[in-house]
Amino acid sequence: MDNNNNGNNILIELKDIIKLYIMGTEELYALKGITSNIIRNDYVAIMGPSGSGKSTLMNIIGCLDTPTSGHYLLNGKNVSEMDDDELAEIRNIEIGFVFQTFNLLARSNALHNVELPLIYRGLPKAERIEKAEEALYSVGLQDRMNHKPNELSGGQRQRVAIARALVNNPSIILADEPTGNLDSKTGEEIMALLEELNRKGNTIIIVTHEEEIAHHAHRVIKIRDGLIESDSVSPKGIMNKEQKEILL
């Protein structure tokens, strides 16, 4: 592997990531040493049964949590040693979350939900509205902007969440079981939307336990017992030279 050639294209660099939970007298290793790289504009699925450590890995990649040891470089920045507020800023700018349960603010309408990351970024009102509207357009919700989450269907809520994830133009869109609460038809629509976003240049990491969903990704990382069990190109995956170099 030639780091000098690929340095610019590596978005996520995980090295010996260990996460240890101490519960009373018991020590529990959720992650036992994960080493992997993810390149820009990839579409990666992280799979694994419950208790495998995939959620922990997602939380660490999403900068919601920090590893007990190991290094995590995101976009060249060492996030494994950042404090709470620096992590908040990274989450705001670099990461867009899409959750299984949508996690929208119930009392705010779609527009305000999408505007929220921009508020935390400190952008002026006019710019915020413009960007938020643009993001809602791109997920096809231009005529649902003033609806509150309980006035929207599940698929529409997930679209609002995707618009919120997109609005700050982050390095990664991190989707945790994004279709888990949707019927299969709506699920397919959401997957198509994510695929489209990937085509437009977004890096997408999706956490799932469904093979079908994982097949949408270009690369599938399977986790078991806190370790990478397998790392393969999915049938749909289109391998480019760089991806090959990293994997092989």
Place this chain on the structure above:
Amino acid sequence: MNFLLEIRENIFISYKAITANKLRSFLATLGIVIGITSVTLMQTAIEGINRAFEKSISAVGADVLYVQKFEWFGKEDWSYYRNRKDITMSQFEYLNRNSQTAVTMCPTVGTPKTLKYGDLSLENVFVIGSTNEYQTTFGSNMEDGRFFTSKESDGGYPVCVIGTEIKNAFFENKDPIGKTIKIGSFSFKIIGVVEKQGSLLGLFSLDNRVIIPIERFFRLFGGKRSLSINIKAGDVKYLDDTKEEVTSIMRKARKVPYGEKDDFGVNQQEAFKTTFESLTSLIKIIGTLITSLSLIVGSVGIANIMFVSVKERTKEIGIRKAIGAKRSTILYQFLIESCTICLLGGFIGIMISFPISLIINAYVLPTAMPLWVIILGLFVSLLFGVMAGFFPAWSASKMDPVESLRYE
């Protein structure tokens, strides 16, 4: 993130949170409403008591010294003062000749007498003997007629100046000037009526008085009396200088040996204030403490509600943190929410207590809620908002994003 933007956004959030739980917000606010109402009303009442007092002692004259055998609110036995040498006319004349600082001064003596006019009579009217300087010393305005002149004063003419109560009792709608009344068994011609002055401390009417030339007073009612010498300093700021000078002249006049204590009192309005304050300050402090207690209870209520609110919105906190809210952002969000609730309570409290203060002003005490009480009320409610909100907000800001996102 821009601080002002943060404040504005947080006010918006708290507005939504408050309106989403209207009944709960109302109940939470109630404690603060009651607290602020009672605190502001208490302060208004204290202000009213002060104003009422100031008004009631204004007749004493802030820039007037009273040289007397007695000391006001003196600590010694009454007989101790009583057995002092009398203050005589010759001492007054000596003082009047030698004082450089006094603007004017007059001697007064007084005794209660019965007044008669025709068939009507008034008992226990205070008869004051003084000179023509009395008017300038006390700045009393005439409602009708004039004060007596120095010629009438020195010559001991049988003329008198009456208070409004006497005028009302004897003359009703008739003109009292030029009429003759009897003081004791002696006739006096009325030459003037002093404007209504009210009462001292709400107890002694100052309008139930008649003033006659001191020469005549001595001749008719006996001269062996101790005087009160009333000295006008011109302004409160000259009071101390005048007091010093008067003391030293009076010591000479009364031949007090060097090193001995004064055998006379130089009294001033201040003595009333000091006594009044020592009496009322404890009441004020206790009143303020008790009313503050209700405010503290109110803010404990707010703190409680804020803890519930934080717990209930754990998920929301997780979401906000996941999309980039910093610890300080969450802290401000909940602090501003509790401040908004408390300020709202303070505002409502003032809205309640302000009209009540107007009612008090109309019927009980001369007071309207001063502006500083309103500002203080709002400031205090803001302060209690910060105090009540701090720990809940702090616990919210420290929440772990992973844990709080998992919360259902």
